[in-house]
Amino acid sequence: xxxxxxxxxxxxxxxxxxxxxxxxxxxxxxxxxxxxxxxxxxxxxxxxxxxxxxxxxxxxxxxxxxxxxxxxxxxxxxxxxxxxxxxxxxxxxxxxxxxxxxxxxxxxxxxxxxxxxxxxxxxxxxxxxxxxxxxxxxxxxxxxxxxxxxxxxxxxxxxxxxxxxxxxxxxxxxxxxxxxxxxxxxxxxxxxxxxxxxxxxxxxxxxxxxxxxxxxxxxxxxxxxxxxxxxxxxxxxxxxxxxxxxxxxxxxxxxxxxxxxxxxxxxxxxxxxxxxxxxxxxxxxxxxxxxxxxxxxxxxxxxxxxxxxxxxxxxxxxxxxxxxxxxx
Numbered sequence: 001x002x003x004x005x006x007x008x009x010x011x012x013x014x015x016x017x018x019x020x021x022x023x024x025x026x027x028x029x030x031x032x033x034x035x036x037x038x039x040x041x042x043x044x045x046x047x048x049x050x051x052x053x054x055x056x057x058x059x060x061x062x063x064x065x066x067x068x069x070x071x072x073x074x075x076x077x078x079x080x081x082x083x084x085x086x087x088x089x090x091x092x093x094x095x096x097x098x099x100x101x102x103x104x105x106x107x108x109x110x111x112x113x114x115x116x117x118x119x120x121x122x123x124x125x126x127x128x129x130x131x132x133x134x135x136x137x138x139x140x141x142x143x144x145x146x147x148x149x150x151x152x153x154x155x156x157x158x159x160x161x162x163x164x165x166x167x168x169x170x171x172x173x174x175x176x177x178x179x180x181x182x183x184x185x186x187x188x189x190x191x192x193x194x195x196x197x198x199x200x201x202x203x204x205x206x207x208x209x210x211x212x213x214x215x216x217x218x219x220x221x222x223x224x225x226x227x228x229x230x231x232x233x234x235x236x237x238x239x240x241x242x243x244x245x246x247x248x249x250x251x252x253x254x255x256x257x258x259x260x261x262x263x264x265x266x267x268x269x270x271x272x273x274x275x276x277x278x279x280x281x282x283x284x285x286x287x288x289x290x291x292x293x294x295x296x297x298x299x300x301x302x303x304x305x306x307x308x309x310x311x312x313x314x315x316x317x318x319x320x321x322x323x324x325x326x327x328x
Contacts, residue, residue: 166193223237
């Protein structure tokens, strides 16, 4: 799949997720085969650009190309400024968020709230596309609610504005993340526009990725929650799509090595105190792979320092591996 001048190495992509797709996580998913990774959402409110949170979200040191940054807002002029600022900071693709269902985003008429105002959607897309010299992509939902599924209309507006690729989450804003994603609307959108379409929503296995690609005709799939604590999903999906065969799951030693590397990168990126706090949720996600995973979560949440946290994780895996060797 191509986005502007960039030919992606894989058609399995990492979805932008606030509080999750920071630089350490993006780099990890890229290493395991994500063809494109997108940053956490950056607000168009320039008053917040000087905050430590935004500074970290704009940190791409050591990342592979293309570097994609997602921006959010409801004012065309502010979105122009945000796009230009991010390009000046190294962004090579600007992704516009019109899919986030969170109340704090929708309450300021941004994210998926914009789907209710097709005229404003057109103004924002036209403004941003004409303001920067890099490809602009868009992420949407199928509509505001089931009675207002205007994804096809939004898709046509996006194509006319010059959007280079469109990601569609197969739920409405009203659905939040409940129920099951539907792919009929994504298939309909794909049949009506010529730009690349990326299917998103409940794509949590290699088999599901193939099914969604075949069913919708989409050019790529975008993985979100299924990658949390499981960066190997990109490797598994790519292999299955290429060969039709299923890769074996990672062993305990590989999980330990990746988790420990991830922890070190979090400590380096955020500092030991904040890094240790952020690491807790990642450890919780990794623990789902493991026997006695709940025990690991309880142990780690008692750690007072990053050093203690790392030592407890290492000790847990040492015992797990030793017990596995005895059983063998």
